[in-house]
Amino acid sequence: MAQQSVGLTAYGGYIPRLRLQRKSVAQANAWVAPNFLGKGKGERSMANWDEDSVTMAVEAARDLLGPDDDRSHVDALYFGSTTMPFKDRLNSGIIAAALTLEQSVRAVDVASTQRAGTSALMQALSAVKAGEAKNALVLASDHRKTKAVTSQELDFGDGAAAVMVGTDNVIATYLGGASLTVDFVDHFRGDTEEFDYNWEERWIRDEGFSKIVPKAVKAALENSGVSASDIKHFVMPCIFGDKFAQQLAKRSGISPDAARDTLAANCGETGAAHSLVMLVNTLQTEAKPGDKVLVLHFGGGCDALVFEATDRLSSQASKRGIAGSLKNGVEETNYLKFLTFNGLIEWEKGMRAEQDKKTALTTLYRNEDMLMGLVGGRCKETGVVQFPRSRISVNPNNHTVDTQEPYKFAEKKAKILSWSADFLSFSMNPPNHYGMVVFDEGGRIMMDFTDVEAGTVDSGMEVKLVFRIKEFDDKRGFRRYFWKAVPIASSAAKSQTGQAAE
């Protein structure tokens, strides 16, 4: 019986490592907005310059999927976000390419509302229930853009979460849910606008959340046949504080203690991703088998979903998830860097940045698995691995012809052979680190580094690979993606370098 139920079968999460200290923001803006000084506590996640909702979703998905090359079981992909990089180019298609999913995958972008993440999840549940998909990957991600000197700048964060919907090895059974659609315009972002326009918070709280959420809760509990008092975890993003969430739970007959941490203190609200971010965090840190979890997301109405954790929950213990991501933070106190990364400052990048970054789309498509999926080649005869793939093998002892099969590098272990920190070439985050990365199982790639702790890099350090923005083509509104190496600072001690001779 339990094996036939539909639910979540795996999770993953990703919060960028930079944590902007709110104190730095509040103090920098105190001259114009002293009212924000009171909000200057804790920290919010901050995407690196080369991250967007797509790259963060890829990271969350990789956490969920693990290092296995074979991802052919994923037959559907639902991506929820209101900050997708492309208005017309399937954003979930970029993610599918980066994850090297099969072309037969059904990939869908779900957008235009803060509940895009939960709506994506509901679509996935429906598809699996209907037998149209067996393993539907749900990703929610937001790279939130705000004007400087706004309360949103302090409240929001960047991040992504991933859950897999399926019927085998379910970790949280879907019991039922409800979706309420109300054209309650608490904020909006017009077609040509970069930023949200926000209405008064008190009205949103009292007339929006307080009245709409309980209706959705009631309907979801009825549809799932679960009583309010059975809800152990009340998962609802909101920026009105933990006390308000507790009150709202109580109003629906749910224990106030069930209200889960909104992660305001150490992450900030990650937009359409946040309900799933909070859900993954709850499943990682608080939920026990048998616990019933109510997941809510307010926005143009409200989505409400009820799950029951199973004893398979522990199968996900090795995942980084949200809890692991939150632990892997680096304090950022430079508010100007945040503004610069988010394009809020017009700064002199120098003439070197004037280079045209036009992307030949024909070239991109011809080399799609190489550029998007970091797929190289492996010689069937000699076993020699190389990047990129080529008709004539690089193997110096045997230049075999047409013997290469695709070989995926993204999840392989690798180390730095040579590197430099370059102050001359243009970088959004100088110095520009790059170098030769050598893979333990063969192959090497000269590549950009990112998320570097300056001063810690050396030959022999281990790296992990991440899918990031390579270049922005501001002239045409395009952005290029490729893979970069993140040096793992903790591996420096194990490195085989000249340091040992010092």
Place this chain on the structure above:
Amino acid sequence: MAAGIKDKVAILGMGCSKFGERWDAGPEELMVEAYLEAMQDAGIEPTQLDAAWFSTHIDEIGTGKGGTPLSLALRLPNIAVTRVENFCASGSEALRGAVYAVASGAADIALAVGVEKLKDTGYGGLPVGNMGTLNPQWSPSGSAPGNFAQLASAYRAKHGVSKEDLKRAIAHVSVKSHANGAKNPKAHLRNEVTEDQVLNAPMIAEPLGLFDCCGVSDGAAAAIVTTPEIARAMGKKNIVTVKAMQLSVSNGLESQHNSWDGSYFHTARIAAKKAYKEAGIDNPREQVSMMEVHDCFSVTELVTMEDLFISPEGGAVKDVMDGFYDADGKVPCQIDGGLKCFGHPIGASGLRMAYEMYLQLQGRAGERQLPNPKIGLTHNLGGAPSQNVCSVTIIGAHGA
């Protein structure tokens, strides 16, 4: 193996413009400056030129593409002009084309001219450009110093050299070149520097500081070549001939195969071995009198001393610190200041190296003249350590 080029071609004349930030001159004026000196040195008329090879690297600035810029600037008598480009080794390629033309008998007298006008970009360092449509979609958008700096991390790792020791050795490389450049009236940078200045200069690409990087210069250089017989018939004395010309080009091994450790130039070792064989040199440390190597960055020069089999592997730091390559050392290197101080107008550099060897062999190097050199070696690189072209040319006194 082919018979090789040894002693088949003589240098009839050479010229070189003043290198530097030549705000006063475009590429045409620079080419004319080098050409007129070479023509006067050779003592021939333009109508005696049978063919020309023209090297320039960057199309977007400077002369643009094709052979016409040379023919127009020099008003050549409608002879063949072939434009060659092979990154920073382009100048050596122009010389190779002219030498091969004479050696084949297709030309009696051939001209090679290289030029680069770099200081029309509006900024310091080399211009940035795209390499096709695929490469920019995955290769790091780095810089030349960032690419060459990587030699340092790999060399340290391989040979167990500390950061400080390597930094000091490459500093000595630059101090030596500045001392040499100061004596060269055509050099771009003519100031002597101290080791402290080099060590404390602003970082460009770790561990390379400002003084670890060569000058970005405007300039041109030219060579006129013929057969030794024709040169002799023209009454030339102290004839200098080409002993070897080798070029080795990466095939992806360094950048794609894990057999390369990042600390040396795979191509340089191949080109050097072939060149020594072609020239009949079996003990380069003893037989090579002097060298002009591609010291685009101090660390490049250091590892090149091993790639040319002058210093033993892992022994370059010691040789450099011992002054082996200084002006008064056993094998003076960069006696004209090198790329570091004479400057590096890309398309001209290979010819500039040959120019200095030629002057030294003829005893015409003025204040920096070495005592009685017999064999000069030029080493001209293009690209980056992980993917490059490397030219090794040996010239010497005819019969040496």
